[in-house]
Amino acid sequence: MSATTQSPASKQPDAGKATRADRAGGQAGTTGLVSWKAGVGLGLLAILGTVLFGFLANTKSAGFRIAEARDPNASSTAAWITLAVALAATAYVGYRWISHRREGRGVDRWIPATTIAAVVVLGLAALGVARVEKITVPSMALGWTCSVLLLALAGYACFLTVQRRRTPGWLGGLFAVVFLVGFMIWIVAGGRDPEPSISLGGLMAGAVTLAVPLVFGSLSGVLCERAGVVNIAIEGQLLLGAFSAAVVATVTGNVYVGLISAAVAGALVSLVLAVVSIKYLVNQIIVGVVLNVLISGLTSFLFSTLLTADPEHLNKPGRLQAVDIPFLADIPIIGPILFRQSLVGYLMYIAVIVVYVGLFHTKWGLRVRAVGEHPQAADTVGINVNRTRFINVLMGGAIAGIGGSFFTLVSVDAFSKDMSGGRGYIALAAMIFGRWNPIGAFLAALLFGFADNLQSIITIIGSPVPSQFMAMLPYALTVIAVAGLVGRSRPPAADGIPYVKG
């Protein structure tokens, strides 16, 4: 803020400057207002980190168990092959990156992200090949190392701000990683055992599993909001999906029918949202909230009157078992995390890819995004705005409904009151954090899933922090993420505004 009240740094009253201020110059010629948000935010977190990981550090060591292979031979083969593939991918992407840089062309957006992913896979495969089973680290020494690193990064961010330069994106990312490492070490070393340890593989696998409903919910949000309809009713769609999956699967005795019925139930919730908000122009947020309350009440009522009276015939759906994907599931570390999922889990991967490709690389997606950005423009080129919105809201509901079936067909094998537990709202946050992009929403949901799982694991091993405080973690993270510490995001321009022709 202080930068704004200073007198303008450049005083060039000559009129000749105006001619030079052409299109490019207009951008570059201004001295930007550099926000202190990044510097101050990182500084506070760094101080918090130093106090926790440094001054409050434990003398115990922290252990991280890594591989628990079921079949060592298959696992070893898979590890070598993964290592080779990851190496080739890293080399190729790295080559593309460097050659683009050298030719002065812009680096495609996907290249840095893919490089990071390839390097991570490479590292994990290397751990698998080396058959590392457990890493034990001294918490005091590493805690201090992390603290110093955090302080240095925060200091650099402040330095950049003083220099009136923007804080680059990688700085925030690096800070987050260091903070996470320090936090993990500190929290594990605080366990009850003399040599406390946690299973890293289990932590990650649990994170992916817990993220499943969040991912479906956030994809539902992306589909609706990209077309310009705010979908607050994700919570209700998840809940009704869970309920109908449980009941239909029990009655028909077939979990797959239950899964389909969940999609139908979600779409049904969407149908109400679409009709009331698109056709009758009622405020979309109010409709969404009302739907959530309505469905919570409806399912609770049916649960306590019908389902508890006869659980045998109404609320015993059976489970969708986890399916191993041959070969991929044998890859150490990665396999158990990603490729030992239930059908719903695999549907999640497919849904993320389909929605992403659909939105950004097809005719349908171009039209959907146009409708969400500037419906009148879409109308004038012959696109039916309200029909597009209607279809998208229905599809979003179906996707969220499938996410809801996770609760009753995968996670727990029975319906219970309000079992979605506010995850619809977290999914909404994941969508915003992921900047209305399916991949971004997926990653954000994974992060929230991780926080959720970390919280329960820490409660099990015992930690210096009260468990109630740890239970706050996913939500605290949501607030920080959505409050925009990570950067500004721009929603679709016509998001939430009904389209009236003429």
Place this chain on the structure above:
Amino acid sequence: MTLGWDYPLPCRRQRAEADPYTHRLVGVLKLELKGITKRFGSLVANDHIDLVVEPGQVHCLLGENGAGKSTLMNVLYGLYDPTEGEILVDGKPVVFKDPGEAMAAGIGMVHQHFMLIPVFSVAENVALGNETTKAAGLLNLEATREKIRRISDQYGFDVDPDAMVEDLPVGVQQRVEIIKALVRDAEVLILDEPTAVLTPQETDELLEIIRQLKRDGKSIVFISHKLREVKAISDTITVIRRGKVVGQADPSASPTELASAMVGRSVSLTLDKAPANTGEVTFKVRNLTVTDHNGQHVVDDLSFDIAKGQVLAIAGVQGNGQTELTEAILGVQPHVAGSITLGGEELLGKSVKHVLGAGVGFVPEDRTLDGLVGTFTISENMILDLYDKAPFASGVGMKPGVIAENAARKVEEFDVRTPSVSAAVGTLSGGNQQKVVLARELSRPLRLFIASQPTRGLDVGSIEFVHKRVIAERDHGTPVMIVSTELDEVLQLADRIAVLYRGRLVGIVPAGTSRDVLGLMMAGVPAAEAEANASAHASGATTPATVSEPVGHEGESHV
């Protein structure tokens, strides 16, 4: 897109493409509107309008704001259903249920507010609704880019298919709109008030593009209320007043004749005003800089003075810092540096209430958004600034009687046409709304009067009235600042003209400066250079390629 009528579309296309590069192609599509009526509730926007657009012609629709020109074109383009009447293409009746069908029939439209998606690239915008796809519905933007390049080369548009639309200047965005229509093989191109957002130079370029399109056999429907352009470009002029066709006019008719036909009574296009009786300088702006939330300097180091009894007009294309400048003076902009003094008192950093109390009268550019509370009555809107002061209030109570009496007096004085002072202000016409704003702002003793776009969207009669009041305030000895994007208005009102470009002051020039010079200055060329350029052009020294022919000098050579 399925066509809702039996129409041999491919035949027409073949005819059009038979000889695409002879620049004397005969037009191919004849468009007729017969008895088109469009009602919105009790309001009749179009009343039995007949119109024939001959192939290869530039047909102008001339009419005031609100005469029903845009409504008519929206009916033609399938955005509105006509209440009565029919549309004929090449003599066959057609019904357009949506714009897609109108496009398929060869009708393209460039709207007054561009229908472009700012966060899409040019190629994406052009492809939208008319996508070329590979297998499985995947977009093939390369094909669209190729089409854009081809059209761009043919007409010399210079448009980069991969540029983001939001980064492009308005003139280029307009070309993207034209490309959008051409890619869809439009034979009739409707241009709705295309010059409203352009500088005079960009306007000349646009007119040149229109001539080129005409040579290629396209028909153009050119909607405007600007007489000079209409005279320069049209083959046929149809004048529309209050939703009715009042007649055809000849392009060679004098501007006064056209204006009279448009308004329905004789009008004087010039404003009689006495020379300025300039007093001491009381309003001074020094090094004023406004920074927006992105850190851009939207007003950059402005310094100027206004003396008592003088009108300073701020000219410039819309969006070059005018809004921010007026808002900074009023005190509603957050990041402002520099100094603004009125009679020696610093206004910068003071509250809006204090600034108004210091004697600043302000007519905002958007009267419905910033000037009035639409659902409040006329009497209430008349005292929005003085509601808490005597005689309108005593203690915490208000005095409805006094307020109504005040309103009745003002309505009389400013000729506001309303059934009652207790009518909601939102029900009035634009001109009457603006009179309410003026009545309120001019009712305090003023030491500075600022009017932003004072006549935007008003009819000719109201424009005359507003201009007279502004000059009356000047003659009263108040420093007056007018912000306008209409060069005609600037030239009529100003004693001095300041031109803004990208938030900077290009220069301050005297009232008599020519349009050409001002036009160049509005594109950022400094005053001296613009002067040299314009005079060089007038003597024919520059090649036509560098500065295209200005509207005013255009003969009938192309017609």
